Amino acid sequence: MKIAYITAQTPYGKGEAFVLEEMLAIFELGINIVIIPRNPSKEVFQKKGERLLNNTIWLPLLDKRIFFYFLKVLISELLVWRIIGTILRRSRTRKIAAKNLAILPKAVFVANLLRNKRVEHIHAHWGSTTATMAWIISELTGIPWSVTFHRWDIKENNMLEEKVKSAKFVRCISENGRDELLNMISGKYKNKVKVIHMGVKTPDKTSEAKIDRDFFTIVTPANLLEVKGHKFLVEACSILIERGIECFQCIFYGGGPLKEKLENMIKEKNLTEYIKMPGVIPHERLIDMYKNHRIDMVVLPSITTSNGEHEGIPVALMEAMAAGVPVISTTTGGIPELLGNGAGILVPPEDCEALADAIQLLMKDSEMRSKLSAQGRAKIEKEFAISAIVKKLVELFTQELGEEL
Numbered sequence: 001m002k003i004a005y006i007t008a009q010t011p012y013g014k015g016e017a018f019v020l021e022e023m024l025a026i027f028e029l030g031i032n033i034v035i036i037p038r039n040p041s042k043e044v045f046q047k048k049g050e051r052l053l054n055n056t057i058w059l060p061l062l063d064k065r066i067f068f069y070f071l072k073v074l075i076s077e078l079l080v081w082r083i084i085g086t087i088l089r090r091s092r093t094r095k096i097a098a099k100n101l102a103i104l105p106k107a108v109f110v111a112n113l114l115r116n117k118r119v120e121h122i123h124a125h126w127g128s129t130t131a132t133m134a135w136i137i138s139e140l141t142g143i144p145w146s147v148t149f150h151r152w153d154i155k156e157n158n159m160l161e162e163k164v165k166s167a168k169f170v171r172c173i174s175e176n177g178r179d180e181l182l183n184m185i186s187g188k189y190k191n192k193v194k195v196i197h198m199g200v201k202t203p204d205k206t207s208e209a210k211i212d213r214d215f216f217t218i219v220t221p222a223n224l225l226e227v228k229g230h231k232f233l234v235e236a237c238s239i240l241i242e243r244g245i246e247c248f249q250c251i252f253y254g255g256g257p258l259k260e261k262l263e264n265m266i267k268e269k270n271l272t273e274y275i276k277m278p279g280v281i282p283h284e285r286l287i288d289m290y291k292n293h294r295i296d297m298v299v300l301p302s303i304t305t306s307n308g309e310h311e312g313i314p315v316a317l318m319e320a321m322a323a324g325v326p327v328i329s330t331t332t333g334g335i336p337e338l339l340g341n342g343a344g345i346l347v348p349p350e351d352c353e354a355l356a357d358a359i360q361l362l363m364k365d366s367e368m369r370s371k372l373s374a375q376g377r378a379k380i381e382k383e384f385a386i387s388a389i390v391k392k393l394v395e396l397f398t399q400e401l402g403e404e405l
Helices: 017-028 047-055 064-076 078-090 094-102 104-116 129-141 152-156 160-166 175-184 187-192 230-242 259-268 283-291 315-322 335-339 352-364 366-383 386-398
Strands: 002-007 032-037 121-125 145-149 169-172 193-195 216-221 248-253 297-300 327-330 345-347
Touching (some): 002 017, 002 129, 017 032, 017 047, 017 386, 032 047, 032 104, 047 283, 064 078, 064 104, 078 094, 078 104, 078 129, 078 160, 094 104, 094 129, 104 129, 121 386, 129 160, 152 175, 160 175, 160 187, 169 386, 230 248, 230 259, 230 352, 283 315, 297 315, 297 352, 315 327, 327 335, 335 345, 352 366
Parallel strands (some): 002 121, 145 169, 169 193, 216 297
16 A cells, blocks of 8 residues: 655655654565655755655755646646635635645645545645645545544634545544544534554653652753743742752753743743753654653643743653653643543643642652652553554545545
């Protein structure tokens, strides 16, 4: 079987490391895949991405070749005009319509490529414009398609009902995400909407981390976005210092629009000695740090933003748990699905005192650290192993779902 993956940038760029891992796992099953990034950079930041470059079609969002091919098809194909009409009618805002129309020429061009390559199924990650590309390509070629929704892409509501109606199946990565999606579309499509978690590799078991610690490394591996709640961890670190607890360093691995604001906050609170912001690091390096016990705990202080954005099930937490690193997070989005039943520590969102208490507990209680390490890893092995996840996906790619769905 030949499957096309539509991504935002992967295997190029710094993001979507979890999508890269999924595609590699499918590739390792012997499935022939073709990858089309929507607007790829020229940088391969994640070294593993090099393994998939021969399977990737690098195309800019627009160039002369794409533009003139699009004009040719626009003149000769009535179906393209119908697609334009659907985009204009179904996009709920002018901004969303503009985004969808911006990827139309590339989608038309790629449709011809995938037809010639005899692709049998198309899968898009993200329900926004990558899914719009997959939908357009399917409309033009008849190739069945599917989509993975994460979190913000549900909230955006970019032609959700039209896409769910057209897709062979729809994947949500959490029960919370599925409920949110079904609340926004017609219930008649509920059997199409599947919950299939993102998966991670579970490293081979290594030597136990040192139990007695006198210094702790806390890491938040997340983009610097409001929904990630970094500022509440800054406040929690300040509370720890006030309590006389100074035996730690907190590291924010990630980039994003809140970088300057967070840096200023850290300076204002005199925490530059305790909180570091080195930016994005390669995924392989982070995983290696987990394996070699260089990180004592992962803290993700996620929130629900004022416009309703929240987490799905963060892969950042799953990867730490898979390596036996204890994790602390909040009761937002799909996180309780991951950390429930003792797999991690859950605190209320935006509660800096509770966050500081949880961090202090892990610092003081070596038995708790060992227990969370074992239970977190067991949860991943049972429910989030990438080998099992991709087999479920491939079954859905190949399965004939009737019109009833």
